[in-house]
Amino acid sequence: MAAEWRTVLTDVATRIRSRGPRAVPVTLGACAGILLLQLLQHLHGTHTWVERLGGVYAGLPWWQALLRTPVSVFLPDPSLPVWGLLLQVLVVFGIAETTVGPRRTLAVALLATLAGTGFARYSLWAGPHWPPGLPAHDLLVRDTGPSAAVVALGVHVALRYRAWWTVGTIVLAMVVEVVSLPNLAGYEHLAGVALVLALFTRQVASRGDHPAARHPR
Template identity: 60%
Template sequence: MSPFLKRFRDFAYVEWGGIYRDVSFELRTKKLRAVPMTLGACALILALQVIQHSGNTGTAWVNRVGGVYATLPWWKALLRTPLSLFVPDPSLPVWGLIAQVVFMFGIAEMTVGKRHTLGIGLLATLAGTSFARYSLAVGPDGFLGLPVSTLVVRDTGPSAAVVALGVYVACRYRAWWTGGALILAMLVEVVFIVNLAGFEHLTAIVATLLLCGLEGHLRRRREAALRPEPARRTPG
């Protein structure tokens, strides 16, 4: 084996070995039962895609139950947020979206669990929605303000959740190079393609990193509380 291949093998083992071990174990022991939420998410995305392409009535229904806009009242946006996570952009190929969900939701479900996967997906979606509202409030001349034309579009889909889950899994498994590469890719996207999606991806990443930091802090506090205190010397 050449030195380059050996270095890459060692890097891959350190970076992705833990993820590969846990994912392969889940698939080997449970097969499709390892990813019920991921399969359900894919089925829901496909169903909503079919409905919104079935005519004006279907499009209106999808918009009414899962369409989130920066101009909506907060209470209405919050009610629609859970379903908006699975409403695909009608102008994008749904198969690419399904592939992202199968890959990233599947890995997350098998490594950090269903509750974390769904919770982080919702957190990322809410963070993105909050950024859109902030940008609309400050206007195009404000800090991180975007043109109004980019903010009044329907703000749905799992892309922010996919990015956030990638960063979260990387942090949990200490795959620092992978997490860093993902963050760098999102920064490059914002620099070269100024649109709402790119900024929402970055907002989702910031929210995820804050969550990872909070979890790490709480974990260290629990470990410190469980650690036995050193025995005190008695004088004499």
């Protein structure tokens, strides 16, 4: 696995050395947004507005969920420490942005988040008796944060570089998570990964791409 990522990290280092912070504007903006939203959601006067702008729930109408998704990606869980989340975003978003470009990074992040939201709605509709349904009380929580985007971006970059061991390790870890402890976040991570795998398979089938040969922008 280390050999697979040597090329990736070399490309990341080269781009950052050549452009500095300008190489990762999306990543830096995402980290700043997470810090700002974390602060605002803990202030009494702005908490309600944060909920209205980015609070996504499985029971929301689709159009509201879609409008709130761009903010929800960067709205952290208020009960969890934000520093670990910031580190994940800084590393994974930064690697993605310097290897596949800012537009694709944002697109994958948003699509993975929407895939997770779609799963939550399916599970709420299907109920716990239809696989992979979850109990209603597990689905009526606020469904925000960049974790699904982080996992999907990791798989996306690994696929672009043909880092098969990395892809397999991430997928296996997500499967083990939902099998050992079924939870909404785990299933949403799998939904994001499944979307990325489907898009990659379609791209390869339609264009015969060899992603390791170049870095699309």
